[in-house]
């Protein structure tokens with residue numbers, strides 16, 4: 001059994017790093033095709049969402065961490081950590097031409113989303129600012145869960161496609177067949193993460209509508225607005 005895990009830290013650049021990774025070209029002859037085997041059973045499970053509220057960061061830190069060009073005012077931050085864990089059966093068959101074909105019988109994908117809402121510690125003693133921050137960031141947290149739901153069918157088809165590519169051509173050795181399988185799955189996971197990020201960015205932009213930003217600016221007598229010198 002092969003196990004691949006990945007984490008999508010949404011405030012970090014890890015995702016871009018993974019996506020830009022260059023994978024080695026195929027090393028085996030293109031004319032060595034694997035016979036058609038039964039496609040693997042794909043099982044996708046989404047684990048329970050976890051939620052946490054963090055009040056240990058300063059307003060300055062939260063503003064610095066706020067993802068992208070969030071319209072002013074920044075009242076808090078949301079961090080989603082998506083974890084992928086994939087287990088794939090590592091069956092390999094030797095075919096008549098001497099090549100090796102990966103013939104996984106199953107692929108199990110487990111996804112879990114850890115959600116953290118940051119409320120600046122300067123807001124904690126101000127009930128109005130505290131709930132303004134919590135309510136706004138909760139909308140971004142909900143969008144993240146929704147993005148995962150929306151992206152689920154795309155994740156499944158990406159995984160199917162990766163498995164199909166990994167099992168089409170014969171490899172020179174058993175180890176190479178498994179390396180190809182791992183590489184295709186990793187690339188598929190990266191693509192699925194990109195798809196999900198695109199969905200989430202669209203939903204985030206909808207949340208930060210002009211009306212919502214106006215609400216953040218004017219609620220609590222405008223205390224969420226940066227003051228001169230901030």
Ligand SMILES: [Zn+2]
Nearest residue numbers: 070136207208
């Ligand atoms: Zn927002």
